[in-house]
Amino acid sequence: MLTRRLLLSDPGGMVIIGLLLALAIAIPVCNLMLPSDSMFYMSTYMVTLLGKFLCFALLALAVDLIWGYCGILSLGHGAFFGLGGYVMGMYLMRQIGTRGVYGHPELPDFMVFLNWDVLPWYWQGFDMFWFAMLMVLLVPGVLALIFGWLAFRSRVTGVYFAIITQALTYALMLAFFRNEMGFGGNNGLTDFREIIGFSIQARTTRVGLAVLSAVVLALAYLACRFVVTSRLGKVIMAVRDAEDRTRFSGYRVEHYKLWLFVFSSMLAGIAGALYVPQVGIINPGEFSPLNSIELVVWVATGGRGTLYGAITGAFAVNYAKTWFTTAYPEIWLFALGTLFVLVTIFLPRGLVGLFRRWKKQESGQ
């Protein structure tokens, strides 16, 4: 029953889940078991790259959930991603212990450097893994709750909402650049050593994190699918299509939007938390407004309102970005800019829409 609801009526999703599970098996097999001269050998660099893409895909999924299904365009979702990442970074910083440059048992290096002598109150408790994981959900969630409550209650919608979310992430970026904030300022948090006892540089840890990302993405996909196929999901889509009419039908539109926004922000936080141990650094650049807009383009390119489209888009655009920035670094921005324009004008339903149209033509002939 549940399987049918979640998967069988969603062929695109079935393909994605299948691919993710295949990836979860292929990554350890191809990296750890095959010899390095095998045709199917996957380098550790490739594993980390895939892990990064999986995190981006999770972030894109979070955006698609609110944009594609509820019509809320957030241009500040990078903020929740960054916050999740910083929470994870704080845990990892505390795990360094005495192995830092200054060898202080409690304070991270940058605090010793700034001549601080006690750990700030907001850094307390992050040496415990369970607490940090709770915060990965709570910090973005609470910010989204406050921000969303303020915004939706006074019916800030559409473009206005997009612009104030931009301002939100911009303000966070400026704030995290400050050394006084206690998050490492410009340099952010880096030089991590280990995560729950595993060395962060080890090949097995990297493979483990990439597999974990794939599994989490698959679970998150199912969770999103569960939300959009439920009765709640129907109301949410009604809000997208006719907000006033839904309101006049007796639904508390703000509550639905707020709930969905908080859920989405937590997904983004999880994505950030998975991302940081794999790339080994988090800095205020993650909050830059450009990142948040770029991730909306991943979703638009893949095709919004389908969930699997967002994942497709995130992989496609990021793969292109990796390829361009190594092969032709100076034309990447041209390509990205052109993509923005072409997708919005010619492909309003994204790559997924293109595929569907092609299939329809095929069956029509």
Add this chain to the structure above:
Amino acid sequence: MNSMERKRFRHLRLWAPILLLWSLASVLHAQDQQPDGEDADTAMIESAPTDVEPGTLAELLPLLAKSNLRERAQLADAIATAGHPRSAAVLAALLKGQLHSIPDDPPRVVIVSAVGNDPDVVDAATGEPLGRASGVDSKRIPVNNLMRRQLRTLIARASLDVADPAAREAAVRELMGSDIDDDVRRLLMERAAVEDNATVREALVTAVALAKLGNEDPLVRIEAIRNLEGSLLSEARASLARIAANDPDPSVRKVAASALQSVQARVNFYRFLENVFFGLSLGSVLLLAAIGLAITFGVMGVINMAHGELIMLGAYTTWGIQQLLPGYIDISVLIAIPAAFLVAGTVGVAIERGVIRFLYGRPLETLLATFGLSLILQQTVRSLFSPLNRSVSSPSWMSGSLQINPVLSITYNRLYILIFGLMVFAALVTVLKRTDMGLKLRAVSQNRTMSRAVGVRASWVDALTFGLGAGIAGVAGVALSQLTNVGPNLGQAYIIDSFLVVVFGGVGNLWGTLVGAMGLGIVNKFLEPYAGAVLAKIVVLVLVILFIQKRPRGLFPQKGRAAEG
């Protein structure tokens, strides 16, 4: 020839012979100048009543080396009146016993600095370093107590005799820091009477009053305090604070305290004015950046994320015009204004025709597409010119500052940009309210179908409106090129601010944009002293976000039918 002009010419007739004599004298002096190249002039205005001939510093110094005590006093006087930039330094060295002579022919005079076991030696007339004291065989030129007193006055006079008003002011302020005796005070009073530079005169008057503060008679001190009440110099405030705390006479303390309070109130007032000006200046930058957006976003409802890049194009146009006309920096900025309008406006029309017209009614898609355009424009500029910043030089009439008083000064470039911002605003309001184009523009934005029914070519109006907004962004770029670095990322810094200003002021309302920009600018500048620049900016961002929650349609919401569109 009217009487005014005649008066001016009489003035000239009087001065002509003096000027002639003076120029003759300087030519003569230039002929027998020492090879060191230091110029010496204006030696004969005040002839000292001595048997020592007035002369240049270079001539007087060898005489000083050979002189006896009586001659030495007269020579010191002559040096003070020589008006040489180093006169004061030489006399100060003589006072401190640092002036030495080397028995050559003619004898040389050097200054041995007081620092260290083996101090540095410099030539007295030129200030040129001559090595260490151990390397030269020199003898100190002695002075007696009587001469020391005379020297203090002479140093003051020599330092007040320089031609540059800024150097004179510095000399007066230097004197304020030391003990001023009666002779120097009298000298200062004489100078105050003849000084023609207002700033220096104020400093002189303050210095005289400061000297009187040391008087034994409390009434004189009170009078001096009264004089100081008018001065905004920091030395005056410091002395008043000292008197208010330490004077033996309680009534003097009281007067000083109340004077200090009134001075402090005035200083605070001027500081406040300065802050307001800084706020308005920041506001004018925001206004220039946002005003084009007020057209494209406010009137047409198009979210143009490439707005910042249009500003950048304007700034690059300014740079380009300067490269084309390297010799005409002063006017190239003025040429750049229409040029930037055309460049950015043309790009704007192209954007509207090429992209935006397919996306009307889909604001979120417009946002993404124009963001893509902004990336393309940035990268184009980066590839064409370079990722590095280009320096745009300021015309001479925009550099420097207007010194209103010691506390308040206004830089010309900020002042002109403030005026320019208001002019652009006024021009735009006029175009919208008074021209045919403006009428059509407003008609199309209010009711597109009806406008088309009465024969307005709506699509052309769209293109021209967008071009107008874009062109104004380009003009803003000309102004910004005078304040910040011109680089490919110039526009990004302003895009979020611009949107916030427009949304804060109220979409579709130009006056709201004006008030919003100035208001945000002033709030930002008043928060800065308490919170620092970055935190102030964050606080303003958060305040605007909260404000939009409270009033989603901004400061001045549109009312009536236009609001529903």
